[in-house]
Amino acid sequence: MTEDPLTRMMLQLRDWTYDHYHWAFLVGTGVICQSVFFPDPKATTLAWLGCVSAGALLEPCVNPYRQLYGRSLGRLSEGVALTYDDGPGPDTPALLDLLAREKVKASFFLIGQQIEKYPEVVKRIADEGHLIGNHTYSHPNLMLCSPGRTRRELERVQQQLQQLTGQKPVFWRPPFGFRSPWTQPVASQLGLRSALWTVNPRDFQDPGSQVIVQRTQEGLQPGVIVLLHDGLEKRGQTLEATARLISQLKETTNFVRLDQTHG
Numbered sequence: 001m002t003e004d005p006l007t008r009m010m011l012q013l014r015d016w017t018y019d020h021y022h023w024a025f026l027v028g029t030g031v032i033c034q035s036v037f038f039p040d041p042k043a044t045t046l047a048w049l050g051c052v053s054a055g056a057l058l059e060p061c062v063n064p065y066r067q068l069y070g071r072s073l074g075r076l077s078e079g080v081a082l083t084y085d086d087g088p089g090p091d092t093p094a095l096l097d098l099l100a101r102e103k104v105k106a107s108f109f110l111i112g113q114q115i116e117k118y119p120e121v122v123k124r125i126a127d128e129g130h131l132i133g134n135h136t137y138s139h140p141n142l143m144l145c146s147p148g149r150t151r152r153e154l155e156r157v158q159q160q161l162q163q164l165t166g167q168k169p170v171f172w173r174p175p176f177g178f179r180s181p182w183t184q185p186v187a188s189q190l191g192l193r194s195a196l197w198t199v200n201p202r203d204f205q206d207p208g209s210q211v212i213v214q215r216t217q218e219g220l221q222p223g224v225i226v227l228l229h230d231g232l233e234k235r236g237q238t239l240e241a242t243a244r245l246i247s248q249l250k251e252t253t254n255f256v257r258l259d260q261t262h263g
């Protein structure tokens with residue numbers, strides 16, 4: 001996952017806040033800032049109102065579970081959906097071999113720039129019955145993109161995928177899960193439904209395949225959508241984790257594509 005310094009900072013702040021201290025961290029910071037910078041009661045009230053309003057409007061842009069700016073599929077009614085972002089990449093063929101051996105169908109959210117590098121792999125993903133979704137052309141932070149740029153990012157990938165596979169994707173996933181208020185309305189005009197995730201084992205941090213498996217299992221429930229990555233860099237750990245997950249779960253779990261069950 002490539003990102004600019006601002007996007008990286010936003011990602012780190014979001015994940016750290018949600019992981020460790022949630023809103024207590026933000027409120028605590030606010031209380032400290034208030035006493036230090038805004039000792040005057042009127043200025044304090046205004047500053048608090050401003051911060052709370054800005055937070056309430058911005059938080060749904062970075063929190064993948066919020067629906068304020070358009071509905072997103074975040075959970076299914078049953079099964080487990082393995083989803084792979086940022087591909088195709090060098091490890092995608094091996095992942096496809098594994099999924100074929102295990103007779104598991106998955107969902108792939110592809111980046112336009114990667115599609116140009118691996119067109120044959122894209123055809124293979126479609127031919128082998130996996131769901132193909134749109135993950136934008138250049139993987140930008142859509143909070144920082146105009147409606148026009150957002151539209152171009154999505155439209156170009158729709159055209160690429162239609163030309164290569166004959167299929168027009170109906171699902172898309174915003175890079176990093178970041179959205180602005182106009183993101184989903186633009187996507188809807190192109191017939192695209194947003195699909196996010198329920199479980200994020202953060203395979204992109206390369207924590208080791210065992211940790212990826214463990215983090216996934218901690219969040220496993222019927223209907224979960226698991227976020228994994230097969231593109232941009234080497235994804236050996238994700239591949240190994242996928243193999244372990246499938247072998248541990250296949251007796252009890254129905255692996256589904258995102259469109260095989262209702263969310």
Ligand SMILES: [Zn+2]
Pocket residue numbers: 001085086135139174175176
């Ligand atoms: Zn991505």
